[in-house]
Amino acid sequence: MKQTGHEVRTGMKDRAILVSLVTDNMKKHEELVAYSLQELIQLAETAGVEVLETLTQNRERADTKWFIGKGKVEELKALIDEHEATTAIFDQELSGAQVRNLEEALDVKIIDRTQLILDIFAGRARTREGIVQVELAQLSYLLPRLSGHGKNLSRLGGGIGTRGPGESKLETDRRHIRGRIGELKAHLQEMVRHRTLHRERRRKTGxxxxxxxxxxxxxxxxxxxxxxxxxxxxxxxxxxxxxxxxxxxxxxxxxxxxxxxxxxxxxxxxxxxxxxxxxxxxxxxxxxxxxxxxxxxxxxxxxxxxxxxxxxxxxxxxxxxxxxxxxxxxxxxxxxxxxxxxxxxxxxxxxxxxxxxxxxxxxxxxxLMGDSRTFRIPADKGDIIALVYRVGDVAESGAEEDVLTFRVNINKDDYDKVQYLLSPYEVKEEKDKQDTQGE
The missing domain is CATH 3.40.50.300 (P-loop containing nucleotide triphosphate hydrolases)
Incomplete structure (x- = not known):
């Protein structure tokens, strides 16, 4: 007996048939096609889906209405009924119209590879930034496909394809979703600004x-x-x-x-x-x-x-x-x-x-540490000494009266940034000698 919406809502595992379309252009890359389907199985299992069977269709190109063609849809319908599946997962991206047609013909939830990946991301996000990014990706994906997700959006509250933004948000009109996308992008821009500030702070400390x-x-x-x-x-x-x-x-x-x-x-x-x-x-x-x-x-x-x-x-x-x-x-x-x-x-x-x-x-x-350079720095130049330790890796150090000597491994890009501060103290002769020996 086929599972009802109530049974799925109460936490039963999604049971899926996985479907892959192989077009004429893809046949020359058979190994990649097989690997992609194998990866889809892993993705489905990662999302908590029970994979019942896989179905492959060979066609010259994708069918604009049914994706895999009307005859193959009937074969898929028979498999779904035989295994009492609740979901069909496609290895390629579907259009909104294809989702709608397949839903009506198969009477199960239709998920494509993109939606499956987004669903996994929704379950993995832990930080505020991760959650915002997932919701933005899901809404951006669903916005042009709203007309194709009629049953999907009202069918179930649980299971794959419904995590993240949630059923109530997805059923609202396009204008509301566009507004939400704008809000999420603004949040992300602020997060990027904070992240950039942190990076700049790290750069300044070398x-x-x-x-x-x-x-x-x-x-x-x-x-x-x-x-x-x-x-x-x-x-x-x-x-x-x-x-x-x-x-x-x-x-x-x-x-x-x-x-x-x-x-x-x-x-x-x-x-x-x-x-x-x-x-x-x-x-x-x-x-x-x-x-x-x-x-x-x-x-x-x-x-x-x-x-x-x-x-x-x-x-x-x-x-x-x-x-x-x-x-x-x-x-x-x-x-x-x-x-x-x-x-x-x-x-x-x-x-x-x-x-x-x-x-x-x-x-x-x-x-990262780069070339070896030698510096002689007066002991009272604490800021320059600190800079040497900050931007380079001090391999050796010594003292002669009021002057400190440092042999430092330093990356060329980093040295170029602070050269105007360090060059007065660099021992050029020793550096030239090391260069000659290395040739």
Whole structure:
């Protein structure tokens, strides 16, 4: 017997048939199509859905009315009745008209990939900023589709596709929703302003920022926790981390940097999500150094790396200094390890190995600290001495009467910013000598 709306409202699990359309253009990328469907299963399970069966349709192009074609809709209807499913989840984005037609024909809740991802985000958001971003993304997605969500909006109060903004907000008219979107954008702008002020404050104190970026479930949060002893949520599931988490990381030299975990990327990341989460993802844009964490055990490793680089490009962060961390090497075979190459600086690591954690810290230190320079500073110039410690990594120090000598590793960009203050005290001869020896 099919579940009633009352049964679902009282907390019973959504039971879904997953549907994927393979057009002629997609057939040349069969491996990606299969992976996308596998990922959809993971997304559904992450959202708390019981996946009953998958259905694939091959067509020259999407049907404008039924998406998968009238005949395949009838086949899907039979599957839904047979398994007593409550939901059909599509791997591609649907138009409002397609949702309406499918609802009327199938009499179940219709969800597409974008709505499913947004639903997971709604369940993951913890901070005020995360909650605002999710609501903005959901409303931006639903606004042009309101006419197609007639039954969805009145059908149920619980289950996937209804978290976040809530049923009452979604049933209001477009003008109210546009007004709400305006309010949320204003809130986000204020949050961005505060975040920018914090970043500027960190810059003035000479603190570097390092951002962990990568595909969802690549191990970024685990690495953050292992490196900084941070109390962060770690689970083997998609989008375990939604809100950015920043912690201080002490490098082997004793200098501290800010290490930030960011939301994981995914293929076909909805544009509404990228737009709404731009404030969070700006952490990657503003970082001094990006650590691209890769699940080296994934059979789709190369594709996942391509997706991350594509999103970084969309955000304007692709030109940032970057290193690749091939994580989870303990899950790889020897043959798989041989394939882990890139033209960027890279390390092969397991986030749980202490020696690998130290190698990551050294990589950060060597990348950010830069050239070695020597300064002789009068002991009474406390502000200049403090500046040296702030912008560089002091490797050696000594004293001769009233003059202090410092050998400092300092990043060229940072040195350029304070050169007018430090250049009078730099020992040029020694610097030139070191340069000659290095050639």
């Amino acid at each position: 603190v570097y920022q390092v951002a962990l970026v990568g595909y969802t479930n690549s191990g970024k949060s685990t690495l953050l926790r292992q490196l900084t002893n941070a109390d962060v949520y770690v689970q083997n599931e998609l989008f375990a981390t939604l809100d950015p988490t920043s912690r201080m990381l002490e490098l082997p030299s004793g200098k501290e940097v800010v290490l930030t975990d960011t939301v994981g990327f995914i293929q076909n990341l909805p544009h509404d999500v990228v737009a709404a989460f731009r404030a969070t993802l700006e952490e990657a844009c503003e970082a001094d150094f990006l650590l691209h964490v890769v699940d080296s055990s994934s059979p789709m490793r190369e594709e996942q790396m391509r997706v991350v680089n594509e999103v970084l490009g969309d955000l304007g962060a692709s030109g940032k200094p970057q290193a690749v961390l091939f994580n989870k090497i303990d899950l790889c075979t020897e043959q798989e390890l041989q394939l882990l190459t890139t033209n960027l600086p890279h390390l092969r690591i397991s986030a749980y190995e202490e020696k690998d954690q130290e190698r990551v810290k050294l990589l950060i230190q060597e990348t």
